[in-house]
Amino acid sequence: MPAITFFHNPMSRGQIARWALEEVGADYEVVPVDWQAKPQALMDANPMGKIPTIIHHAADGDHVVSESAAICHYLAEIYPEAGLLPTDAEKADYFRWLFFAAGPIEHAVTSKAMGFAPTAEQEGMAGFGNYDRAVDTLAWWLGQNDYVCGNRFTMADVYVGSTVDWGLAFKTMPERPEFVAYAERLRGRAAYRTGKKMDDIGAPA
Numbered sequence: 629m630p631a632i633t634f635f636h637n638p639m640s641r642g643q644i645a646r647w648a649l650e651e652v653g654a655d656y657e658v659v660p661v662d663w664q665a666k667p668q669a670l671m672d673a674n675p676m677g678k679i680p681t682i683i684h685h686a687a688d689g690d691h692v693v694s695e696s697a698a699i700c701h702y703l704a705e706i707y708p709e710a711g712l713l714p715t716d717a718e719k720a721d722y723f724r725w726l727f728f729a730a731g732p733i734e735h736a737v738t739s740k741a742m743g744f745a746p747t748a749e750q751e752g753m754a755g756f757g758n759y760d761r762a763v764d765t766l767a768w769w770l771g772q773n774d775y776v777c778g779n780r781f782t783m784a785d786v787y788v789g790s791t792v793d794w795g796l797a798f799k800t801m802p803e804r805p806e807f808v809a810y811a812e813r814l815r816g817r818a819a820y821r822t823g824k825k826m827d828d829i830g831a832p833a
Contacts, residue, residue, distance in 0.1 A: 629657075629685055630655045630656050630657040630685075631654065631655040631656065631684065631685055631686075632649070632654055632655065632656035632657070632682050632683065632684055632685065633656070633657055633659055633669075633682065633683040633685070634646070634649060634656045634657065634658050634659065634680065634682050635659045635661050635667070635669075635670045635673070635674075635679050635680065635681045635682070636658050636659065636660065636661060636679060636680060637660065637661045637662075637663065637679055638827035638828070640661075640679050640680070641679070641680060641696045641790075642661075642679045642680040643790065643823065643824075643827060644680065644696040644699075644700065644786065644787060644790040645680035645682065645696060645699045645700070646680075646823040646826065646827060647786050647790065647819055647820055647823040648699060648700045648703045648704075648783065648786045648787075649703065649823075650819035650820075650822050650823045650826075651703075651710060651712060651783070651786060651817075651819040652703050652704065652706075652707035652710040652712065653707065653710060654703060654707060656682075661679050673692045673694075674692065674694045676694075678694055680694070680696060680699055681693070681694045682694075682699055682702075684702070684706065686706075695730075696730070696787060696790075697726055697727070697729070697730040697787045700726075700783050700784075700786050700787045701726065701783060701784075703783070704782075704783035712781070712782050712783040712786075713782070713783065714777055714782055714784070718777040718778070718780070718782065721773075721776060721777045721778070721784075722776060722777055722782055722784045723784075725766075725769060725776045725784055725788055726776070726784040726787055726788065728765070728766065729766070729787055729788045729791045730787065731755065731756070732755060732756035732757070732762045732765075733756070733762055733763070733766060733791055734791070735754070735755060735756045735762075736756040736757075736758070736759045736762040736763065737759070737791075737795060737800045737801065739754070739756070739759070740759045740800070741800055745758065745759065746758060763801060763802065763804075766788075766792075766807075767804050767806045767807065770792075770806040770807065770809075770810045771805075771806040774810075774813060775810075775813075776788050781817070785814060789810065789811065789814040792807050792810055792811050792814075793811045793814065793815070795807070796808065796811055
């Protein structure tokens with residue numbers, strides 16, 4: 629049995645986990661998920677039926693991980709030889725921007741797509757402030773760093789990079805020079821391109 633079972637539909641955030649799995653060279657099997665007939669094994673592992681969800685078949689038993697950012701970091705932890713974990717000096721930036729993308733940016737982009745913009749009074753409660761402030765903050769960081777942790781690619785870039793890549797593709801994030809340059813750097817990675825080809829999506833030329 630492969631070390632990891634990966635519940636996946638290519639038209640989903642599962643693309644993030646696919647890229648992460650390829651980056652670490654994981655031994656995994658894919659369980660396709662039909663939106664209208666989700667496999668019982670997925671529902672047993674994750675009652676929300678969300679993907680991506682992975683099951684790590686470890687020596688001490690099965691471990692279920694869901695939520696894309698968590699999957700990314702978990703894979704970096706169980707495959708340390710891939711070299712995608714942060715050093716002690718990089719941990720602050722790594723976790724700061726990994727969770728910033730999974731929290732404020734995700735909420736800001738989703739809220740805008742759904743037509744919700746918090747009032748000035750609601751911004752503190754919303755958590756992301758407002759869309760422009762969240763996007764500007766991420767652009768500020770990427771404008772002065774090639775990657776999340778400066779000049780070195782880490783697993784945080786799989787998640788943050790996917791957020792930017794998708795945002796540009798679906799026009800939910802502005803085509804700012806900082807974002808375009810960052811996305812272009814990531815699209816050149818072998819694991820990124822392999823994942824896209826495996827899902828028959830195609831990597832940008």
